[in-house]
Amino acid sequence: MTELLKSWLSQGPSGQQLISFNHHDIVTGGLFATQVHHLHKRLVTSSEQRWLLACDSSDQFAVGLCAALLAGKQLILPANTQPGTLSELTHEFDAVLADQPLCEGKQYIALKKELSQPLAPWPKLPPDCDFGELILFTSGSSGYPKAVRKTLRQLDAEVTVLEQTFAKHLPHCSVIATVSHQHIYGLLFKILWPLAASRPFLSDLVEYPETLSYYTALFPKLCLISSPAQLSRLPEALGFERQIHTPSLIFSSGGPLSLEAAQGIRQCYGSFPIEVYGSTETGGIGYRRQHSADTPWRAFAPMVLNIDPEDNALLLQSPYLEDNQVLRCEDKITLLDKELFRLEGRLDRIVKIEEKRLSLTQMEGLLNSHPWVQQSHLLLLEAPRQQLGAVVELSAYGKQQLAIEGKLSINNGLKAHLLSQFERVTLPRRWRYPDTMPMNAQGKLLKQEIVQLFDHD
Incomplete structure (x- = not known):
């Protein structure tokens, strides 16, 4: 397996390589190398080892990423920059590399485009250079953010496989995305x-x-990186009409794409999107073009798949994992042969809302800390559309506030409380306040009764 990413990172771009663009600006390899050079110089002289990296602009994010990896730093990528999220992670990093100051009391280097810097070459690395690594944080089943370590070797393995698998479909393509580079x-x-x-x-x-539509008209060859939620809404926004200008390839990942959405994209763009199945921990495991409801997934070439005989959980061996260990994934699968499989649902309490991974346990813990709440239970509702439902048994104080202020005020107060750690799109849309949480004599939740609370609005 070639080391595509490591080779590029060691040598840097050619002066004429086009790195990035937007509607008013481009970044060439020469300018990108200059920016990386000057930031690398600052980072290697800094004693801080663990740097939080966050930036809205992808070109400046890439400058910070490359400079820090070349400087041997550890990069912390938060799921979001909500104050509560950063507060939970504050002990994980020593300094901040971002487009705005995010944490008081931490060293801060601003990521911004400097056009007045003298031209400089790509940082020269010693032969025995140790590259930095990335730490991503994702929702763990215990309810606490789970650190996922990614070395350059792991990232390189995945980039190389993606190129080997899809390069023939991407001749001289430009890449645009509707999803964040922070994940x-x-x-x-x-x-x-x-x-x-x-x-x-x-x-x-x-x-x-x-x-x-502006960029598909501008570029004859374009690769679109998107998500199920965005692709599901796109056909209606395009009037379900066949487009004159279409992307060469469309990728979707982050959650299940409905067959209806896949067919809608084909109607507008002439081809089905390529869905990629995986997670922060595993990287990409398999891919498919969903022609029908039972279209199976195909594992990427280096994957070795097995199932746990007790519950059919996926057991995975992958070069994207540390030490090539076998990882148990909390996805139930049916293995059709060594390469083809079907997904049969989750086995834990991690869900995807608008492609954002969410621990129901973590959100319940934050809800339960509010003085209005005695206990709570969250569930993913599938009809009339997929959204989060919250069943909350209020405390005596909460019931008093409900009687005085009304349900809407309580809803808004609890949502404001959740916004300290969670993004707005992930918050519960439907709320129920039973006098007591439905439970049996053994103190176990009565799941069916909880679901029935949402039968009528």
């Missing part, structure tokens, strides 16, 4: 893979269908 999917597909394969990427996030 593993966007990090790999929008930043690391394009850099290593010399494909320019859009430095901005595509937020509107009109922006997407």
Whole structure:
């Protein structure tokens, strides 16, 4: 297996390589190398080893990423920059590399485009250079953020496999994304893979269908990195009409894409999106183009799949994991042969809301800390559309406030409490306040009765 990413990172881009672009600006390899050079110089003289990395602009994020990896630093990538999230992680990092100061009392280096810096070469590395590593934080089943360590070897293995698997479909493509580079999917597909394969990427996030149409008209060959929630809404926004200008390839990851959405994308763009299944811990495990409801997944070439005979949980061996250990995943699967499989649902309390991984246990813990709440239970509702439901047994004080202020005020107060750690799109949309939590004589939750609370609005 070639070391595509490591080779590029060691040598740097050619002066003429187009790194990134947006509607008013481009970054060439020469400018990118200069920015990385000057930031690397500052980082190697800093005693701080653990740096939080967060930046909205993908080109400046890439500058910080490359400079820190070359300087042998450890990079902390938070799931979001909500104050509660950063507060929970504050002991995990010593300094901040970002486009704005995020934490008081920590050393801070601003990521911003400096056009007045003297041109400089890519940092020269000693032969025995130890590259830095990344730590991503994701929702653990225990309810606490779980640190996932990614070495350059692991990231390189995945970038190389992606190139070997899909390069024939991506001749001289530019890459645009509707997803954030702060998470593993966007990090790999929008930043690391394009850099290593010399494909320019859009430095901005595509937020509107009109922006997407603008770039598909501008670039004859385009690769779109998107998510199920965004792709599900896109056909309606495009009027379910066949588009004159279409991306060469569309990727979707972060959660299940409905067959209806896949067919809608094909109707508008002429081809099915490629869905990638995986997680922060595992990286990409398999992919498919969903032609029908039972289209199986195909494992990426280096994966070795098995199942736990007790509950059919996926047992995975992958070069993207440390020490090639066997990892038990909390996804139930049916193994059709050594390469093909079907997903049969989750075995734990981690869910995806708008492609954002969420621990129900963690959110319940925060809810239960509010003085209005005695206890709570969250569940994923599938009808009339997928959304989070909250069943809350209020404390005596909470019941008093409910009687005085009304349900809407209580809803808004609890949502404001959750916003200290969770993004707004992940919050419960439907709330129920029974006098007591439905339980049996043994103190076990009566799941069916809880679900029935949402039968009528």
